[in-house]
Amino acid sequence: MIGAETVLERIALHQTRLHTPGLGLDSKGVALGGKGLVLVPSIDRLVALLAVYTRERSLEDLMSSLAMHVVKSKLGTREITIEFAAESSDRMDRLAETARLVGGFTFTGTARHFVQYRDAAAPFGYDATELLSTDAALALYHERFSQTYDVERAIELRPLILRLMPRVDPQTKLEPGLRILVAEQGLGPALVHYFVRSRVEGEVGVAEWPPDSAFDETPVRRWIFRIPDLPTRMRPLMHDTPGITCFVPAGPGVAVQAGHRHPVELRACPVFDPAGLVLVRGGGEEPWALPRLPPMGALSAFARVDLRTEGPDLSASSAASQPQIVRVPLRMAPSTAPWKKVTATWIEPAQIPLLRRLAYALPHQTIAQARMAMTSRGAFVRSTEGIEAIPLGTFFVEVHPNLYVPAGHEVTPAVAPDVLARALGAPAGQVLFLGTDARAMAVEEAAFAPMETALLEAPPWEPVVAEVIDRTLEEATLDLRVTSIGMLPLRGVEAPPKAET
Amino acid sequence: MVNHPGAIAQELFRSLMAPLVLGGAVRPGHAIGARAALSLGEMEWVCPDADLETRVQAARVRRARRLVPIDALAAATPAEWTLAAALHDLLQAANPGFDGALRRSAAVRILELARETIERVPGPVHARDVLSRHTWFGRLLDIARTDTTVSWWVGSQKFLGVDPPHRLEIWPELRRVNVVTTPRALLELAPLAVERSRLTDAVARLLTRTPLTELATCTRQEPAFTWSETALALVATRAGRTLALRALAALPPGEVDAALGRATRELLATRRAAGSPAVTLLAERALAQAEGHAPRPQGVAARAEEAFARGLGAAAAVLMLERSGAAWTEDERRRLLAVLDPAARSAAAQEATAMLGGAA
Numbered sequence: 001m002i003g004a005e006t007v008l009e010r011i012a013l014h015q016t017r018l019h020t021p022g023l024g025l026d027s028k029g030v031a032l033g034g035k036g037l038v039l040v041p042s043i044d045r046l047v048a049l050l051a052v053y054t055r056e057r058s059l060e061d062l063m064s065s066l067a068m069h070v071v072k073s074k075l076g077t078r079e080i081t082i083e084f085a086a087e088s089s090d091r092m093d094r095l096a097e098t099a100r101l102v103g104g105f106t107f108t109g110t111a112r113h114f115v116q117y118r119d120a121a122a123p124f125g126y127d128a129t130e131l132l133s134t135d136a137a138l139a140l141y142h143e144r145f146s147q148t149y150d151v152e153r154a155i156e157l158r159p160l161i162l163r164l165m166p167r168v169d170p171q172t173k174l175e176p177g178l179r180i181l182v183a184e185q186g187l188g189p190a191l192v193h194y195f196v197r198s199r200v201e202g203e204v205g206v207a208e209w210p211p212d213s214a215f216d217e218t219p220v221r222r223w224i225f226r227i228p229d230l231p232t233r234m235r236p237l238m239h240d241t242p243g244i245t246c247f248v249p250a251g252p253g254v255a256v257q258a259g260h261r262h263p264v265e266l267r268a269c270p271v272f273d274p275a276g277l278v279l280v281r282g283g284g285e286e287p288w289a290l291p292r293l294p295p296m297g298a299l300s301a302f303a304r305v306d307l308r309t310e311g312p313d314l315s316a317s318s319a320a321s322q323p324q325i326v327r328v329p330l331r332m333a334p335s336t337a338p339w340k341k342v343t344a345t346w347i348e349p350a351q352i353p354l355l356r357r358l359a360y361a362l363p364h365q366t367i368a369q370a371r372m373a374m375t376s377r378g379a380f381v382r383s384t385e386g387i388e389a390i391p392l393g394t395f396f397v398e399v400h401p402n403l404y405v406p407a408g409h410e411v412t413p414a415v416a417p418d419v420l421a422r423a424l425g426a427p428a429g430q431v432l433f434l435g436t437d438a439r440a441m442a443v444e445e446a447a448f449a450p451m452e453t454a455l456l457e458a459p460p461w462e463p464v465v466a467e468v469i470d471r472t473l474e475e476a477t478l479d480l481r482v483t484s485i486g487m488l489p490l491r492g493v494e495a496p497p498k499a500e501t
Numbered sequence: 502m503v504n505h506p507g508a509i510a511q512e513l514f515r516s517l518m519a520p521l522v523l524g525g526a527v528r529p530g531h532a533i534g535a536r537a538a539l540s541l542g543e544m545e546w547v548c549p550d551a552d553l554e555t556r557v558q559a560a561r562v563r564r565a566r567r568l569v570p571i572d573a574l575a576a577a578t579p580a581e582w583t584l585a586a587a588l589h590d591l592l593q594a595a596n597p598g599f600d601g602a603l604r605r606s607a608a609v610r611i612l613e614l615a616r617e618t619i620e621r622v623p624g625p626v627h628a629r630d631v632l633s634r635h636t637w638f639g640r641l642l643d644i645a646r647t648d649t650t651v652s653w654w655v656g657s658q659k660f661l662g663v664d665p666p667h668r669l670e671i672w673p674e675l676r677r678v679n680v681v682t683t684p685r686a687l688l689e690l691a692p693l694a695v696e697r698s699r700l701t702d703a704v705a706r707l708l709t710r711t712p713l714t715e716l717a718t719c720t721r722q723e724p725a726f727t728w729s730e731t732a733l734a735l736v737a738t739r740a741g742r743t744l745a746l747r748a749l750a751a752l753p754p755g756e757v758d759a760a761l762g763r764a765t766r767e768l769l770a771t772r773r774a775a776g777s778p779a780v781t782l783l784a785e786r787a788l789a790q791a792e793g794h795a796p797r798p799q800g801v802a803a804r805a806e807e808a809f810a811r812g813l814g815a816a817a818a819v820l821m822l823e824r825s826g827a828a829w830t831e832d833e834r835r836r837l838l839a840v841l842d843p844a845a846r847s848a849a850a851q852e853a854t855a856m857l858g859g860a861a
Binding site: 041042044103475476477478479480481482483484485486489490491492493494495496497 | 640
C-alpha cells in the first residue's frame, strides 16, 4: 500500500513521547529502535551496498545480527531487506550514508514497525503517527510511502558472495606477496621439480574433491602450492599454463584467481573458515572449496632422491686391486631394418605451430586415438594404431612397454629390450624416449591426455576480454522508429511564452 | 503524450534521450511543444528506472572520456532537457504520417515551434556544459530511419520506419519474397511534410547550441559547417580549444581541413574581426600535426579549401613560434619551422595572410 499522505512526523528537540512501538531515543536524542533495516530494490544494489561498505569497514561487528531477506509487497514487487542490530546512531549513520549512495532507504525499529531513519531534514529522526494495522512481517514508514512486506526467503551472505563472479582485473597479477597455485594432477610433480630446481621455497599438498559426475569413481585430485614469494619471471608461466591456476589471497581462508577481483572486499567478510580454503575462480567457474586444508609439506622435501642401487654401503680401503667393471655407454646406431610399431612422435617446440595448423586437417579418427603430453621439450604424441597420420617430428618405435627408441635406429650394444628397460631403471608411470644421442627423456604417463582435449584448450583470456571490451564500447545504431501521429497531433502543443524584453 | 511535465520527461528520457546515448530505437511520440519543452528543466525529476539511468550516465562518461579524463557527469541540465524536447519535436515533424492532406500544416507548426524553442536555449557558458551537451547530442546526426520494401510475386509494399508484418514474409521461397532495407539519414528522409531546407536549418540551429558536437561533426555533408558564435566562443578559450582539437583528431584530417578551410574563408570574408579564435585553432592544429601529436593529412591538398586551412594554420603557427619562442627549445623550434615552412610559404597561405590584412 502506498500511502497518499505521509504518516511520519519529524521528532522535535527534547521530545520524549513516541508513537512507534519499540522506538526510543538514544543519548543524543536520535530516534533509534533495536534494529536497523536497509531496503534496496534489487540484488545488484545489495551487492553495491556490500561493496561500498566493505571498502572501508569490516562486516565483523554486523555479522552476529545480520539477516538479509527477499520481501514481497502487497503489489507483488520484490525487494531486499538487510536487518542488523542498530546499537548506536553512529553505526546507523554510516549504514544510512552507504545505503543512500546505492539508492536504498534506511529504517529503524524493533519488531515489525520500522520508521525512516534520520536524515538532513529530520536530525532527530521520524516517528509514525498512525500505525498500519497489518499481519505482514514488516511495515515500513517512509516520507514517500508506507508499505507492508511479507518475507519470501532468506539470503545467506556466504552463498551470495560465492555466486558473485569476480571482475577481470589484470592488476592483481602484479601484486606482490603470497600465491596459491592449484595444479592438475598430471602437472603437480613436474611443477614440484620445477620449483625445487629453481630454488623456490614454499609448501605443497594434495587435495581431493568429489568426482565431477556420478560416472567417475575416483575423486578429483589437485596439487595445492603455497608460494610466499613467487619470482616475477615465473608469474606469466603460472598464469598462462593450462592446468595451473594461480590465486591471490583475498582474506583469511579465501583467495581469488589472479587477474580477477571480487566485487566485495572479502577481507571484510568473516564468512570463511581460516582453517579451510575457498578458491574463487574467474570466468564463471564455480569456486573450489576445501573445508580443511590438506597437510602441507615443504617443497624441498619433494626434491628428487637418488639411491645407489648397487655396491656395498661402505667402500673399505684395500691394498689389493679390484677388477674393473666392464660397462660401455649406450649408443644409437642407424638401422636398415623395416619400421614396425611406429606409435609415437616427438614434436619439438619449434614445430608446435605446425602441429596447430595441421590439427585442422587431421581426420577425426587420428585425433581420437592419439594422446599427447606437452612438456618443456615439446609435444610427445602416442597412438597405438600408428602415428604416421601425423607427419611431424621424430618418429619412435615402442620396443618395450613405455620405452621408445627412434624409428630407423637400434641400440648398441644390441641388448634385449627387457635388459635395456631394466638398465634405464625408469619407475612405473614414466614413459621413456631414447633420443638419437642415446639420452633418455622421461614423460609421466599421467601427463598424456587425449589429443582432442589438448587441442581444444581454451585460448588465453586477453583476446576474449578485448572482444568484451570491443563489444561494450561498440555503439548501437540509432534507429528512428515511426509511431502514429494520432488524431490530434497538435493537442497540447503550445507556443512559448512571450520573451521578457 | 500526457501533459504532466514529469510524465513528459519520463517518456522523453525513455524514448529519445537514453537511446541517443546508448543507441537503439528512437521513438518520438506526440509532439511536446515549446511551452512544455521550456518548462521541462524547471521541475525536479527522478528517473524511475534507476538501472537505465545508471547505464546512460556510464555511456555518457565513456563518451566524455574520449576527450577528457573525467569520472562523473551531472544529470541533464534544464537547457539539455529543452534541447532534447526540441529534437524530439524535430524528429516528429519528419514523421511520414504528416505527409497527407490536412496534416502538413501540423508538421510545419511543430517544426516552427521546435526552432523557436532552440532559439530560446542559451549557448553553453562553461567547458563543462559544452562537454555535457556533447555527451547527449554527439550522435545526433547518426539518427537514421530504416525503410523496408517487401516485394512478392504479385505486389510490393513499403514500410517507413516500422517493421513489416510477419505475414508478408512467410513462405519466402514459394511467394518469391524479397526484402530490401534501406537506412536513411535524418536529413535524407522522404517523404517529408515540411520543407527540407527548414528541417536542415532547424538541425543546424540545434547544432549551434552544442558547439562541441558542431565541431566534432564538421565533416558532415548537411548542414555544412560554418563558424557559429558559440563555436567561436568555445575555441576562444584554452579548455575549449583543447576539447575541439581532441574531437577533430578523431576525424579524417583531409576532410577536417576542407571543412574548416571553407568555413574560415567565409568567416574572414564576412566577419574578419571575429576570426581570431578560428585562426588560433588552425595554428594550434598545425603545430600539433608538426609535432606528431595529431594525425597529419597524407599528400598535397586536393581542394582549395583544404590548402587554405593548411596554409593559414601553418602561417599562423610560424607567427606563434616566433612570438612565444620561450615555450620551445631552440632545436624544437627549428625543427617545427622546417616542417611548417613549405605550407606557410604556399600560395594558399599568402591568400589567407592577405585576407587577414597581412596581420597573421
